[in-house]
Amino acid sequence: MNVRAIIDFIEHLPRIHQKNDLTYIRRILRELNEPQDKVKTFHITGTNGKGSTAYYLSRLLQKTGQSIGLFVSPYVEVFNERIQINGQPISDELLISAYQAVKNAIRNIQKKYPEFNLVTFEFETAMAFWIFAKQNCDYAVIEVGIGGEHDKTNVIVPQASIITTIGLDHEKIIGPTMFDIAHEKSGVIKKNRPVVLGNIPAKVLPLLMDKARKKNAPVLLLGRDFQVECNDDIVVTINKRLFHFKLRPQAEAYDIALALITFATLKFDISVRDIEDTINNTIIPARYQIVQKKPLIMIDGAHNIQAVHELISYVRKIAQGRIYILLGMMKDKDIAKVVKLFDPKEKITFTRISYPRAATKSDIEDDLNCHINFIDDYRLAYDILKNKLTQDDILVVTGSFYLAGAILNYIHGDRHEDEFK
Template identity: 35%
Template sequence: MIKTYDEALSFIHGRTQFKKIPTLTRMKRFLAELGNPQEKLKYIHVTGTNGKGSTVAMLRSTLLESGLTVGSFTSPFITRFNERIAYNGIPISDEDLLRLVQKIVPVIKKLDAILETGGPTEFEIDTALMFCYMAEKKPDVVLLEVGIGGLYDSTNVITPVVSVITTVGWDHMKYLGDTLAKIATQKAGIIKKGVPVVLGNLPTEARATILADAKEKDSPVFELGKDFNAHQLNVHQFYAKIQYQGRTLKKIEAVLGLAGDYQIENAAVALMAFEIFMEKCGLAIDRHALVAALANTKWPGRLEEVNEMPLVLLDGAHNLPGVQALVRTIKNDFADREVYLLVAILADKQYELMLGELASLGNVHLNVTHFAGPGPKRPSADLARAVADIPTKYPIQIIDNWQLGIGKIARQMSEDDVMIITGSLYFVSDVRKLFLN
């Protein structure tokens, strides 16, 4: 019997992560055994290669500031597992998590015994815990962030008020496919019949796939750059001031609380989804509340400032599109400063291409390291070998111990220089504990 919070976490993390054949049948059976806790709630469903977390964070702020109660399900966590399941921005308590794990364990054991493929996976259990918690809390809206893909993701058992696809890029190819069209097909799986879908900036191949899927399902489409837009008013500034043009909202000006140029598109997508949700629910929009909400949005590990002088930022640019977005930010906002990067990446990512992007910048001092990784099946990449043939302006430094490495890099910097610690979100999570403890 599970008696403590730590035992509950060990039970969750000890489950299988993936099954050979993707299916939602097992998840639907699991929820049916639990009394279908996912029913009778309103959802905004968010997928995308990058930008999901930031979009959810801005949506949460705007909805809360508008007076609604808001549940959210996000991944991965940065500091503690509980962050993934939150009500009004407050993570589930240890006591509630333990109680809900104790509630669902008998159902898991039953399914383990009777299902040919075995019982629920770790992420399916996470999702079921969230649905059970939200059924108790009954928020006005639940923001559901997809784990991987969309079509077979365990969150894809609901019909939302609005669906959101932030971006489509190269990541999780082992599970989603080796072309952008295949990856886009998986993301498009969250589009439901007649339910509006908001699209961020998508590559041509992915866009065509998603538009065809939406047309087949008679789902109204709202595209960034076509049906809504946002542009930056203060050029070369770390925190962008934007002007947003939407359906009913025109010329909304706001300073974003989340740093980085890529947040401009995420903010536009969040605002469009917010507009549609409020309209569908017959709720009025307070422009002043929106502006305050965007300014106050925080999201750990996304160009997060953890030291002021010298400036130290944490950025979980954990895949190739994420690194390309970080490169654009460095070019636009830090072109006149020396930038010291400390990078650790998981071995299952496109780490050679990611390093090549970062090394291409003339003002970057690249330092590579390794870390423990989230588990034995997902180790940190050996970046020391990967950088051997990468041309750079400054020699690439190989750091064995990242904790000591941060101090070593800091001693090389002047007050005007910038340190950015990036790569895996798991690595960023480890570093964040060091800075914020």
């Protein structure tokens, strides 16, 4: 099979099992000889900021000269981004080898349990752990898919766990309340292992602190054990030691701090200057990503109320001219509440990609019950808005990582419409 066929196979597997537990992933990992136990890991969950924190932490670990794996989701431009070694997406050859290893393991299990199979994220998770063990990674940074306790990555005993934020997202799967979501995400807290807590709402913080106490897990809490300030730059304070970083949005400042305090638990001998340079030079795909400066075009995969609110708040702070929004969301997101975050003078154009879950014009009109500007072809929509910009204007592409990836592929000349079918 070629790589495209392999990716199609994985992405067309079922999304969920009838029973939402870790039985299947544990069984496949046993058959693969427990690769997840052969690498030291860090585990990251949270409503927003997981990916950014994972990238920052992996780059800091990489700076020590060790071999570092990174598992993130979703990918932005190409599937191989999901599994990275030392900052680079895995090669097609390694992807094929991992696929074959997991498929062979499934066949072996099916000899005794003919009905056994994996869902998409389990297959990807198994490949990631197999690759990190095969490549002899010293550490691997693991981002959850959804949730925590029942997430398919929750089969590790990490060096430390990180919970970035708690907010409303995926309510139908891990909700419906903030307390339900906090309880699910608290599942990454492990016995006697540190847990780093970021910008956690006060009403659910006691739940996490109580879980940590029961697990005897030391807590490093934002605002108590480490501080973040954003003025002319970002200043992170850890044990009276100051680190200065280029100014980024407040949410990114928190993610940087979370990565840094987690990295500090390992006590590597690395200079403040090296740490600052590493963070300042880290570019995270589709997270406040600037693809053009004058006029400014920013691409961000924000897809829930908390993330979109943080994004538009930052854009308003830096805006000197008009703000244009190219928005494409999935049907299962709260489109109406997201739209209400925008000011009427911020010109919104809806669009969609060729993906089954992508919201259509009828979905949006039913949701909003008002006339909206809709351009079905995301490439045409992007070109039209880009051509309207004057030097001080800003165009923000947001609403989903699927749209962000499609636009980035379009900008880079790779018009892979079939990537999203």
